[in-house]
Amino acid sequence: MRKILLLSACLVALPWMAMAGEPTTPDGGIAADMPEHFQAQDSSFGYVRRDVMIPMRDGAKLHTVIIIPKGAHGAPILLTRTPYSADHMVSFGSSGNMGPILQGYDNMPDVIADGGYIRVIQDVRGKYGSEGRYVMNRPMRGPLNATAVDHSTDTWDTIEWLVHNLPESNGKVGILGVSYDGYTAITALFHPHPALKVSVPMNPMVDGWMGDDWFHNGAFREEMLPYIYEQDGTPKNTATWWASQYDSYDVFLRAGSAGAAGRMRGMDQIGFFRQILAHPAYDQWWQLQAMDRLLPREGLTVPTMLVHSLWDQEDNYGAIALYYALEKDPAAASHLWLAVGPWNHGGEIHEASTMGPVRLRSDTGLYFRQNILEPFLAHYLKDSSIPLPARVTAFRSGENRWESESALPPRDCASGCTTLHLQPGQGLGEQAPGADAGVARYVSDPEHPVPYVARPVVSKGRPDSNWRNWLATDQRNMAARPDVLSFTSPVLTAPFVVRGQPHMHLTAATTGTDGDFVVKLIDVYPDEVADQPEMGGYQLMISADILRGRYRESFAQPHPIPANVQQAYDMALPLANHTFLPGHRIMIQIQSSWFPLYDRNPQTYVENIFLAPKDAYRPATVSVDIARSWLEVHGGASAGH
Template sequence: MKVHILIVFIFFFIFGNSQSSKESNFVKDNFTKKEVYIKMRDGVQLFTAIYIPKDISGKNKYPVLMQRTCYSIAPYGENEYKTKLGPNDYLMKDKYIFVYQDVRGRYMSEGTFTNMTPQVSHTGNKNVDESTDTYDTIEWLIKNIQYNNGKVGQFGTSYPGFYTAVGTLSQHPALVASSPQAPISDFWNDDFLHNGKFMMGYFRTFPVFGVQKTKPEKTAWYTDSMIKPTSEDGLKFYKDMGTLKDGYEKYYKDNFFMTEIMNHPNYDEFWQKRSLLPHLKNISHAVMTVGGWYDAEDLSGPLNIYKTIEKNSPKAKNTIVMGPFSHGGWSREMGKHFHNDIYFGDSIATYYQKNIETKFFNHYLKGNTKQDAGLPEALMYDTGSKEWKEFSTYPPKNVQKVNFYLANNTLKNTAGSGFSEYYSDPDNPVPSSSNLRDFNGFTPRNYMSEDQRFATGRPDVITFTTDILTEDITLAGEIMAKLNIASTSTDADFAVKLIDVYPEDFVPLEKRDGIIYGNYHQMVRSEIMPARFRNSREKGEALIPNQKTAVNFRLQDVMHTFKKGHKIQIQISSTWFPLFSVNPQKFLNNPNMATKVDYTKAFIKVFEDSSIEVEVLK
């Protein structure tokens, strides 16, 4: 298997087992493929593949269902056909005019690639962005594909999810349905950064995003820059690499995207203009945003996009779906659905595809656009009770804010007056997983629900746990960490984990071989926050040694029932390696450029008036 095909398989989420020849021939038997260059308003031409149903006619018109991507629309050639079209097989067999397009600067399209293309003012023909490219593409399709029904939908997962989300801003009258799936909303909190903290677990992905092509390409041109594993122990690679600065200088000095990240440690204009969220206004068509509770790459994106559209575009028919999936996992059926060691049920992806996704597109593209599709406003999978729940608003209105105070290794209803203390050494960071093979991957996934017992008891991890629960408690919505800390040094990160501790005699309905489920410490949610950004993301600010300081930040949302007989636990540490780069714990204007000389050991206190604020479903 060629390297670029392997990369596409691993990272671009082309899921599913090999198909029978009968299934593989469905596309070729039922569609005619055309390849065209579509000219944008500034003259740049974007390469586009169009699959047109063979039975299309004046009496049998079809809508357009489009995906724009930076991940290749292969196979190329009008006699070379994809084996699957659209977001699922049901929609493929219902038949649409399926359209795939390479975005600017990628594969066969002209132009220069930009990560998270900034939105611009649309005052002239030379002012272009992804929304204008979406508009111009739709305009060409409507005018040039005979017997289309005048309606267009769009879909995409991960980066194509971003192109779908930004495409909602095109304002083309033919665009009636958009489904951004695992979309990026703001790189400051998606994929490469969390609250501005560099996600080291993405280190191997940078050739995909930071090497410009110099000519039209039908295959990946960046494979020579890929870092190949040399050991099953993926942690060894990161330990041998040294600091983030060492890794950058050794592997990615010529990588334009890595250089941009290294040179912009603060939420400055570079990052601000790449945020999609401020622009999500005046959307009036149907939008269904989809995400996974165990999406290690883009969990905040779907939540933030849905909430922003809900707030700023009241005319939009706005829906959100969050399931027990990893990144893009809803696009393939697993049968018995596991994430890492945890079983969630059977045929969950099929339920979503058949009853939600297909209904959404068929209704708005083939039915009465003015009527509601009859979907719930929010379809959220409860990862503790293992069931779908429907809500008329999200976050749900029928919740009560509750503070769990961090006192003396317990979670309490009231604040205490003391503190807990731990010792943090950047040279001996807390591991982010016990699965050493996982560190060799393109992006981390399993850690999102992994057993956290490997971290318990370390001197650089403090733990707070409830008594055994006497009744179920459902956390539904947003989580806020409200920490009051003090450090002997001038900088620190704070990693907070929300954990479901299973009963000692727990036996799951379905299990993985070799896993001890009794007393399993399942991570439910987590996040990291650099203390330097506690007051402003735009400018880092040093800690004053030994001074009590508030560090408040949001964890990503949750929908999880902690069952009777379980416990709720919070773990806090200041390193989380190699998932995230190590904070030197000495304040620097640019911590990305820290050297080993800057590494500073510290004693860190977490005061007992610190709390984790959650929303409990009534």
């Protein structure tokens, strides 16, 4: 009986006793499973990873991931500075060579790993692992930035540390990146470090008001609000944009103005959102941040290759604007190259044998990396005897071939241009119509804006979104709407080439006192396409953009539109390099909304559209003067053939 009682007492006590072999702390508690500092056993890897905090001149330390090929000696450095997490761009996913771990944003294993480069990725100040405070597109030191630091000084200090602390390197550094990381590749060119030998800004943010992420010719890119919310809300993007509707068309329509959509989500807490609301026009705040204004004054002294995508859904302004700004100066032009391809935003770093449903007949991304980017980097970072690519290498869509040129066509159409005239009956051709050609009308209703893709509109970032390829989506759904005008040429009997930036001269009147104008240049496929039946009748945008009517006279000083008075609206469309093939037709579409890519214009003049009340949104009848509206393009029916 005593044994039974003793055993029962032990069993009752077990929950309060440490099991045999259980690790304990000095005070008798259970030790944590997780070590204070875990050390990966990576001695068998084909590379060495270092995580360091590099000090800047103001004392802030920036988190930097360094990947060095095992046994490297005299290797050049490829640097990217990003707000998108250096850790997320590199993983411990392989014990082999560097290639498998360089699968994140901005990484090109076939260029970086196969090329034997030391890879360096750094979180910009205030994001993810870096100290300091984040500012969206931190202004360069000057009127908008009275501190001692900006992206250029952070790059200088980073390179200074790298060349003194990486004995495996040859002391030569290149910087490259896509989008925001392309922007930081541009800022590195201001007072550049002597070890910086080359820069490759790909699809860079250059001027956020004129035509990159935030505005296009004054129209606000409302679909970028979730990006601003998540990117600028917290250091590690832990705040997630929320919506009560699946279709972002409904989300923004029900919110009213873009300002109201942001404020109902607490975005007044975000400094960049407040700046956008305070600066709807192209005032000094925007102009003093435009890289195509600032860099030409600085001067270009580092060999630089700008990379542009013909179907860039986010930053289709920056690279070309910067190219034209720099090429004016012979000294800067001597350091300038340009690559243009049939890609979406950043598509050049991936497999790119299609653009949406359009077949390109080859992997154009691979061609770019092997034949343009690799030799350019190697020439300046490894061996100067490696031949450089042409000053301009551009893909000609339609014909699907690469071309080498010494320069882009001029920005204006002083010579060598063809004019496509709007014609009665919604025709389009090279012959000008008579002065009595009349007008073409449509009613623009802000309560039923034209969507930029077929509904439901699924915002970027969602798995089922077509954001990446929306510029290549079929425009037939839009052409079928009564508030979209479509002017179409006869079926072509010879190739028609368009190069450079098309220029639209539109003359129109509206019954409102404000309004937007969207112009699209479209390739209409034949009714039947033998090897791809689903492309029969497809309407492919070649170049398109928007202009907010209040800025028709001055981007810095808005003016109401006089109601029922014909006004001129001149617009430079994004770069095109395309051949309309025989059997195809050329189309120009005109409309007054592109929603919710861009916020709705109330069509009643208000001081600030971000703050427009709901009763300001009113229908307006738009009358396009056919005889005084045309598109000028470099090229024509015989160009290049």
